[in-house]
Amino acid sequence: MSQPVLWISGPTQVRAEILQECARPMIGHRGAQMSALHERIDPHLRLCFGLAEASPSRIAVHTASASGLMESALAGAGPRVLALVNGAFSQRFAEIAACLGREVTVLCAENGRCVEPAEVARTLDQRGPFDAVTLVVNETSTGVRTPLAPLTKIFGAHPKLMVLADVVTLLGGAPVDFDASGLDFAFAGSQKALALPPGISVACASARYLEQARAQRMRGWYLDPVRIFEGHEKRATPATPCIPLYYALARQLEDISSGVTLHHKDRRKTGLEAWRARYEEHARMQQITEAWAQSNSLDLFPLPELCSPTVSCIRAETLDIPSFLAAMLARGHQLGEGYGELKRSTFRIGHMGDHTEVTLAQMLSIADDVIRELS
Ligand SMILES: *Cc1c(COP(=O)(O)O)cnc(C)c1O
DSSP states (O other): OOEEEEEEESSSSOOOOHHHHHHOOOOTSSHHHHHHHHHHHHHHHHHHOOHHHHHEEEEEEEEEOOOHHHHHHHHTOOOOEEEEEEEHHHHHHHHHHHHOHHHHHHOOTTTSOOHHHHHHHHHHHOOOOOEEEEEESEEEETTTOOOOHHHHHHHHHTTOOOOEEETTTTTTTTOOOOOTTTTTTEEEEESSEEESOSOOOOEEEEEEHHHHTTTOOOSSSSTOOHHHHHHHHHHSSSSOOOHHHHHHHHHHHHHHHHTTSSSSGTTOOOHHHHHHHHHHHHHHHHHHHHHHHHHHOOESSSOOBOOOSEEEEEEOTTTTTHHHHHOOOOOEEEEEEEOGTTTTTEEEEEETTTTOOHHHHHHHHHHHHHHHHOO
């Protein structure tokens, strides 16, 4: 049976050209060819994190899934952690902090919402000081994107606070302005909006994060952020990296930067312009999905102003979700179930990675047919 087109919220659909990159002959990871791979990746990755050329923030690639990088981020920060939790992945971030023996204070928001900035400000003032705050900017489980601007201001009033941000389903799908947002450590796995196979992660750290991380004791070894960033910089990963995925990452970043993954009309765009065109297309795909849901009398699960640009979580009380998903799969499109306790009442469409408005419209028209047949 041929594989369905993936519209789940990760792993996302991977282009054939990228899969072929993973089939290259192996190279030594301590040699010039590996250094050359790093060189290909870096400038584009800096664009992806929104870094200006002169920014002192650093980037790195590490062979681990995104959950590993949650652990890295925390390993380089102090013991008092404030965790903002509004879904399954932000909950995982808080759990990892607890597993590392941190003193964790959790602020929870209802599913479909984000923690109120005023509550964050109050907690920082009254229950601090904290060494770090964890948050998931795009909570994939509920399709909620937390607006960063109000938080940036609040965090900025606490100069020693390290802001550790999961941008897993955002990076490559929407702008991540690392420095302007006042982030100290941000990371994403390869298999979401970057549209690569799973297995490696990319990260960005501020100069002040790395400086204070060097003073933290017991950072572990494999996930030690200092080792990861210094290793990347010296073109010497601490352990053997997943070389096939480095090839895939280099090719994908180069392709995005040269407009290859864009619509015909935008294909001449390059560099930052090409990345912006990609983000704009993803924003339009969110609008298309929302309009489609409304035309079928379905609502998006999050508050309207918090809807994610890369994954739509759709509330479907009137639809038989298992039958709908099964019928879509039979027509070659795999959509996502709701996550955890939302499984019965919601389903998800991951409109990220290299999907376009064109492929989305085709899939949604099949979804229209399926809904008509089920009703
Ligand atoms: C998928 C995901 C993760 C976990 O990624 P793994 O690669 O499975 O470790 C973390 N955070 C968010 C927001 C995600 O969507």
